[in-house]
Amino acid sequence: MMLPTHAFTGLVLALPVALAMPEVGTAALVAGFLGGVFPDFDMYVGHRKTLHYPVYFSTLAVAVATLALLLPTAATVAAAVFLLAAAVHSVTDVFGGGLELRPWEGTSDRGVYDHYRERWIAPYRWVRYDGAPEDLLLSVTLAVPLLYTLEGSLQWLVVASLAVAVVYTAVRRLLPRIAETLFNRDVVSKLPNPALAYVPTRYREE
Template sequence: MMATTHALWGMAVALPVLAIAPEFAPAAFVAGVVGGLAPDFDLYAGHRKTLHYPVYASLSTVPALALALAVPSSVTVVLAVFLAAAAIHAVTDVLGGGLELRPWEATSERGVYSHYHDRWLPPRRWVRYDGAPEDLLLAGLAALALSVGTSGAVTAVALVLFTVSAVYVLLRKSLASVAERLAALVPASLRHHVPARYRT
């Protein structure tokens, strides 16, 4: 799924905080964005393996949420929202396309690596690829929830992220060719740093 979809759903995780403990909401929304994006920090170093933990992140979220409810503070709430957003990211990537430059071709059976199972989980392709119309729909649902449930900066960020999502969806398939061309310009001595999916 798109990074913007993950960020929007990470922010949506913080909506209950706004209702239950609004004093922690600003920090929770930031934690949601960061947690929603954090797994993709492995984009160029073992993407969907190094920082994606669909099982462990999900399991660690449970005690973190319990702690935040029992002892609410900026630290416990931020930790719970961050872990929940990161877990949702890793789990939902399994529902998307494979790990390939053109995932709409469905040639890869690598969805997300599960450290718990010590193997790659196959992509379910419910969302066919990042930037697919159904991906935009998911981004739109989260943006709508945030727009209805919040105001000010959070609503503005949600609308900006949704707008970026819509532009990305329009350009998605052509961007694969652009990435391939750019990768070809990398000097041979540095080519091994370019992820294999970008090399022709």
């Protein structure tokens, strides 16, 4: 799923905490947003493997959430929400498409890497690919309660993220063609090894 969808998921997870504990509300919401997008920081370095931990994030989230219940401070609540959002991101990517250049073709058996079992989890493709119409629908659905509830800069963050989601969905199927132009074999073959390490595998394979 696309980044705005994950960001909105993290915010929605944090929303009940913010409403129940307004004294730590901002910390929880910011942590939810950051936790929702954090796993995708591995986009160009082992995507869905380097920072995606469906088992370990989930285990840590339960442990830290227990601590936050016993010792509810801004730090413990924010840490719990961050880990929960990162865990949900890592797990829900399994329900999207694979890692191929054109995920709507359904040719990849790699959804998310499970470090605990040391194997790739195959994609379910309930959301066919990141930026699919159903992905945008999910983003909009998640954004509605956020737009209704949040105020100020956080509300504008949701508006900006929703705009990104709409634009990304509109151009998503054009991106492989652009990638092929930017990362054609001649260009890739001339890249130094340190730079080549940051070119996603799907671009090199294609």
